Amino acid sequence: MQIRLLFLLFALFLGATSVESRCKGKDLFARSSPEFQAAIQSAAEKYPYHTGLYWEISKAGKTSWIIGTIHISDTRVSRIPGFFRKKIASSRLVLVEATESQSAEFMQKILQTPPKTPAKRSATLGQAWASFTPKEQKLLEKEARSKNLSIERMKFLPLGILSLLIDKPKCDRDNQRYLDIFVEKAAIRARVPVSGLDDANTIARLISNPDIDDATYVNYVKRELPRLKQRRHEIETLVQMYLRGETAKYWEYSKARIRSYLPKGTARSLERETFDRLIVERNKSWMKRLRREIRDGNVVVAVGAGHLSGKSGLLYLLRQEGFTIKRLSCGKDCTN
Numbered sequence: 001m002q003i004r005l006l007f008l009l010f011a012l013f014l015g016a017t018s019v020e021s022r023c024k025g026k027d028l029f030a031r032s033s034p035e036f037q038a039a040i041q042s043a044a045e046k047y048p049y050h051t052g053l054y055w056e057i058s059k060a061g062k063t064s065w066i067i068g069t070i071h072i073s074d075t076r077v078s079r080i081p082g083f084f085r086k087k088i089a090s091s092r093l094v095l096v097e098a099t100e101s102q103s104a105e106f107m108q109k110i111l112q113t114p115p116k117t118p119a120k121r122s123a124t125l126g127q128a129w130a131s132f133t134p135k136e137q138k139l140l141e142k143e144a145r146s147k148n149l150s151i152e153r154m155k156f157l158p159l160g161i162l163s164l165l166i167d168k169p170k171c172d173r174d175n176q177r178y179l180d181i182f183v184e185k186a187a188i189r190a191r192v193p194v195s196g197l198d199d200a201n202t203i204a205r206l207i208s209n210p211d212i213d214d215a216t217y218v219n220y221v222k223r224e225l226p227r228l229k230q231r232r233h234e235i236e237t238l239v240q241m242y243l244r245g246e247t248a249k250y251w252e253y254s255k256a257r258i259r260s261y262l263p264k265g266t267a268r269s270l271e272r273e274t275f276d277r278l279i280v281e282r283n284k285s286w287m288k289r290l291r292r293e294i295r296d297g298n299v300v301v302a303v304g305a306g307h308l309s310g311k312s313g314l315l316y317l318l319r320q321e322g323f324t325i326k327r328l329s330c331g332k333d334c335t336n
Contacts, residue, residue: 022074023171025236029253036256043252049315050248053305054084054328057318062297065091065328066314068305070242072235073177077242080182083330084300088183089190091300093293096180098196098203109204123214125162126155131218139225146170159217160210166224169231183302197286197303206277216269223262248309251275280312287317 029037044050053068065087070077080088088094098106125140132140143166144154157165175181187194234257241250259267286303293299301314308315315325 022076023169023232023235025232025234027240028230028233028237029241030237040249040252040256044246044249047248047251047310047313048319049309049313049325049327051245052247052308052327053242053245054081054330055308055315056326056328057294057315057323058297058326059294059321059323062295064294064297064299064301066301066303066308067179067183068245068247068308069179069183069302070238070305071175071178071180072239072242073172073174074235074239075177077239078177078179078182080179080186081330083328085186088186088192088300090298091187091192092296092298094183094187094192094194094300094302095197095289095293096184096194096302097304098198099184099194100181102196102198102200106198106200106203109200123159124155125157125159128159128214128218129155132222136222136225139228143225143228147173159214159221160207160212163217163220163224166221166228167231169228169235171232172235180302180304183300187300197289197301198282199285202282202285206281210273211277212269212273216266219263219266220270223266227261242305245305247305251306251309279307283307283312283314283317286314290314290318291321 029040049055055066055068057064057066065084067080067084072078129137140154141151144151147154147165147170154162184194237253238250241247241253255267255271258270262270286307290301294301303314307313310316319325
């Protein structure tokens with residue numbers, strides 16, 4: 001449910017990888033207290049369209065379909081359900097967040113986009129190296145080795161990219177096994193045109209001009225380093241929620257998780273960056289394209305499931321424009 005584009009950018013920087021398909025972690029949410037589970041469930045149920053991965057959208061007799069994807073390489077969540085594969089093959093257009101070729105173009109755009117506020121430009125790890133204790137530096141060096149990187153190369157990473165990179169354990173680095181990639185490949189095999197919803201200028205602005213300053217990124221990385229062994233368990237927790245189609249619950253769980261160990265200001269900054277900018281702003285940008293493309297129907301839209309629920313989610317925005325939204329049930333044919 002995180003931004004797929006950034007992980008494709010990692011692939012360009014780190015090179016393609018092939019790793020094990022499961023992180024073999026534990027579902028932390030299932031192990032939490034009944035009171036915590038109830039609180040998260042209650043908060044999630046306030047979201048419009050809080051549960052579901054497969055949707056039919058229609059207006060004036062024209063019908064299209066949406067699949068909520070997940071940006072994890074686990075084989076349990078990277079399979080296209082048979083019924084949806086048929087919709088891809090018979091569609092006239094497939095829309096994804098960003099195609100593989102577009103991601104390379106976006107990287108160039110990002111590198112060429114100057115920050116509006118230079119002071120907020122995320123410094124590199126090398127520039128902030130002295131901010132970390134010797135013990136933290138050793139953990140960063142170990143993390144670099146686990147990603148087949150020299151620490152010298154990792155030091156070239158901006159802190160914002162580094163913070164996302166350390167969120168991804170070695171067992172979940174094979175971006176070629178993301179469901180989005182399989183959707184794109186299925187469309188290509190069926191000779192259906194594929195296009196990306198992301199706009200290069202919007203992406204460059206969001207990534208090149210983060211609202212988080214360097215001190216916040218440093219604080220976040222410092223807090224994450226002792227928790228690196230938890231990552232595979234967080235992956236499993238997300239996988240289980242996705243398998244149940246609990247898109248809104250994951251957002252609420254994620255917020256509660258970072259609030260439990262990050263300073264309040266840091267947690268709020270990360271929530272704003274992740275949700276308000278990378279979700280809400282992109283959804284608004286995507287709607288401009290969606291209005292035009294789905295007007296004639298027979299379009300398949302594949303985007304991160306985190307973009308679907310809530311009043312700023314795509315489903316609610318489409319309903320506000322007169323579309324009828326229907327959740328699809330696919331029984332044994334799919335994960336939901």
